[in-house]
Amino acid sequence: MYQEFFSLKAKPFSISPDPDFLFLSERHKEAIVHLQHGLQGYGGFVLLTGEVGTGKTTICRSLVENMGDDTDIAFILNPALNEVELLTTICDSFNIQYQKDNLRSLFNGLSEWMIENHLKNRHAIVLIDEAQHLSFAALEQLRLLTNIETNDKKPLQVILIGQTELQEKLKQDEFRQLAQRITARYHLLSLTQQESNFYIQHRLNVSGSIHAIFDKSALQEIFKRCHGTPRLTNILCDRSLLAAYTEDSHIVTLKMVKQASKEVEFSYKSGKKNFFSSHWRLATLVLLGMFTLLQAPKISQHILPDNLHNSIAEKLSFNLQTAPSSAQLNKPWFDAYPQLDLTHTEHGDALSNLFSVWGYQVDSNIADCKQGRRVLLNCYEKNINLKSLKQLNYPSVVRLEKDKQTALYAVIYQISDYYQLLIDGHLIYVTESWFKNYWSGEITLLWKAPFALKGAIKFGQQGKEVTWLTNQLNKEQGWPSEHKTRFDLRLLEQVSAFQREQGLMDDGIVGPRTLMPLMQLAEPNSPRLLQEAN
Numbered sequence: 001m002y003q004e005f006f007s008l009k010a011k012p013f014s015i016s017p018d019p020d021f022l023f024l025s026e027r028h029k030e031a032i033v034h035l036q037h038g039l040q041g042y043g044g045f046v047l048l049t050g051e052v053g054t055g056k057t058t059i060c061r062s063l064v065e066n067m068g069d070d071t072d073i074a075f076i077l078n079p080a081l082n083e084v085e086l087l088t089t090i091c092d093s094f095n096i097q098y099q100k101d102n103l104r105s106l107f108n109g110l111s112e113w114m115i116e117n118h119l120k121n122r123h124a125i126v127l128i129d130e131a132q133h134l135s136f137a138a139l140e141q142l143r144l145l146t147n148i149e150t151n152d153k154k155p156l157q158v159i160l161i162g163q164t165e166l167q168e169k170l171k172q173d174e175f176r177q178l179a180q181r182i183t184a185r186y187h188l189l190s191l192t193q194q195e196s197n198f199y200i201q202h203r204l205n206v207s208g209s210i211h212a213i214f215d216k217s218a219l220q221e222i223f224k225r226c227h228g229t230p231r232l233t234n235i236l237c238d239r240s241l242l243a244a245y246t247e248d249s250h251i252v253t254l255k256m257v258k259q260a261s262k263e264v265e266f267s268y269k270s271g272k273k274n275f276f277s278s279h280w281r282l283a284t285l286v287l288l289g290m291f292t293l294l295q296a297p298k299i300s301q302h303i304l305p306d307n308l309h310n311s312i313a314e315k316l317s318f319n320l321q322t323a324p325s326s327a328q329l330n331k332p333w334f335d336a337y338p339q340l341d342l343t344h345t346e347h348g349d350a351l352s353n354l355f356s357v358w359g360y361q362v363d364s365n366i367a368d369c370k371q372g373r374r375v376l377l378n379c380y381e382k383n384i385n386l387k388s389l390k391q392l393n394y395p396s397v398v399r400l401e402k403d404k405q406t407a408l409y410a411v412i413y414q415i416s417d418y419y420q421l422l423i424d425g426h427l428i429y430v431t432e433s434w435f436k437n438y439w440s441g442e443i444t445l446l447w448k449a450p451f452a453l454k455g456a457i458k459f460g461q462q463g464k465e466v467t468w469l470t471n472q473l474n475k476e477q478g479w480p481s482e483h484k485t486r487f488d489l490r491l492l493e494q495v496s497a498f499q500r501e502q503g504l505m506d507d508g509i510v511g512p513r514t515l516m517p518l519m520q521l522a523e524p525n526s527p528r529l530l531q532e533a534n
Helices: 026-038 056-065 083-093 103-119 136-146 164-170 173-179 193-206 216-226 230-246 254-263 306-310 312-316 347-357 369-375 386-392 432-438 464-477 489-501 512-522
Strands: 045-050 071-076 123-128 156-162 182-188 377-383 396-401 407-415 419-423 426-430 439-448
Touching (some): 026 045, 056 123, 083 136, 103 123, 136 156, 136 173, 193 230, 347 369, 347 407, 347 419, 347 439, 386 432, 386 439, 439 512, 464 489
Parallel strands (some): 045 156
Antiparallel strands (some): 396 407, 419 426
């Protein structure tokens, strides 16, 4: 909002870690030197601790991104895992095949991979953020992995990043063997008053500012409120710039900082850091560009107008039935619709109807999931509950069962006051209780992908898919587009934040379940299940 007013090319005080804005105080320089020394290959663990928001993650990101192409990195964002889940996540990051839920198989597979990787003159690192949440059993598995070594160096090293509690945890007697394997450790302190002033001006300069925006008294107040913690400084500076913008002032004053601190509930009465009450979130991603549709051999393309959802009967040649009375809706099975011919209700018939919803004509005799791939339409098939169906928010083929002998397939097209089903060329209405009574939980949905799927997009991967993903998230956060081709730590954190917003596992791996809601935000006129989402 205020970028143009202050002639800034980017937001100077985003709380997302960005190496481009890395400010190296003397303490930060010392931290990097210690980490680099610890990663020379002679020790198993490297430890970086510090209070919340002091810049630990930013330092590690800068360190990792400067590593050579001969380094494989597994980045663990959510360490609240048991030992099996932790090794599974590490194996997934390194693309190691394993037997599920088998600790021995996971450990042996990872050990063999480590040795083979070392023989290829490659280096492997496991980097764990918020490591104070790791259980003893999980840390013990990491220690056992670092016991494996060759003649000259260890094939795996572990970087533990955590808050001050991690130091205290490792002092406990049960962790003494692991603590002895830490070859480099550093505790990152907050900035001094002078460093805080330099830090603020550094971020403004990187963003394109050519003059000082905060006056001396404002800088002093920011340090008193934030105690030199970079993250809190970013939050207060951002709100102070907004306050100056609303008052049409190109200088941030002491009064503006005090007012901004009240809005984010900062206080320095106790002499300790306090945190604002509300959490910043990744907002909804902005629109993505429409992708060119490829002509599939067995699909004749009929792109429908944007008002598809408001005129399905006219555009798709379905007969729209008026909602029956309450008495009729209470009738069992399809007794409220005697005109329906239920002989053409196989899975292929319903899937053909679902292709029509997306604007394609596919004969029911050949309709299957393969038909849509050349136009980037992919199937997602699963047994789920009603809550998950609404969360997916796509029209879907559903299996309806009257009894063990009688079952059919229909398309759940839309949910509003009633549930709308596409069946036998008709759009009919049923109640939620009716649907829950007859739905088996089985679904098949279609969703449009932004590119041909060749597996999940993961940390460390390179390619045009990474460029696409980067630019969608950059748009949301107000950053300029960039031709980034490597899945780095910054992108990993953005993806994980989006996954948490969507109620998904925040593993940072971009597969179909992450791409589906992303594409719904990209194409707001694509088919939706919930009427209020259109």
